[in-house]
Amino acid sequence: MTLRIATWNINSVRIRIPLLKRLVREAAPDIVCLQETKVEDASFPLEELKALGFPHVHFSGQKSYNGMALLSKIKLDKVQCMAMAGSDHKRHMAATLPGGVELHNFYVPAGGDIPDPKLNPAYGFKLRFVEEMTDWARKKKGAKMILLGDLNIAPLPHDVWSHKQLLKVVSHTPAEVERLDALKEALTWCDVARHFKPEEKLYSWWSYRNRDWRKSDRGRRLDHIWVTPPLTPALKAFHIHKNARDWDSPSDHVPVMIDIGL
């Protein structure tokens, strides 16, 4: 079977149900992995999401911040939300797909504004979080896995609108990129976006603070889908649903998706 799997930092699931509906209409994903649902479980809009055509909905959230969800047309096994980096933040949710393929949905901390762990604890937390992901990955040698989500790091020069102007901006600093590279090396992950589009500028996020995001086009590729080498031959397509940035009351991130044969 071919599955279309999407990742989307939705920045509040409750106010964007119409946008999820539109994503379903335009792209028909089989599985949607959400970050930043910003809602505690008691207030999660379960029935509304089931009504969009996802009988299998899993979520783990907290008030105001973070929060993960998986929406699926197929049954998911071994669904769990794991604590990361010594915090109680909801930033990692996993499930098992047909064929024993593990799906891992991550929301890496944004890391604040100042790229110095001594002055800005949020930045230190972000670096430690990625280091812990790397320790975790090293224990997973040989597994068939998909890692996706808002990793809040744009690693390559053509993942940002200006490499030079962003070198000291959190999301593109050498310290972050080094750590993301170490995570990528740990299992020789395939970065699916670059597997299909190795050279061109690619972004998945545009700040709310630009009055015309399309005209200024100061984007960054913060949202990623990676697969372990045994899954690389199964990749069929990659797509960034850029038009979603123009929808009414949009998230600052757009959905990113793959088609993969499992």
Add this chain to the structure above:
DNA sequence: ATGGTAGGTCTCCTA
């Protein structure tokens, strides 16, 4: 060099 917007709210914090 600066400030710009959005969401959920612990009317500020995080992004």
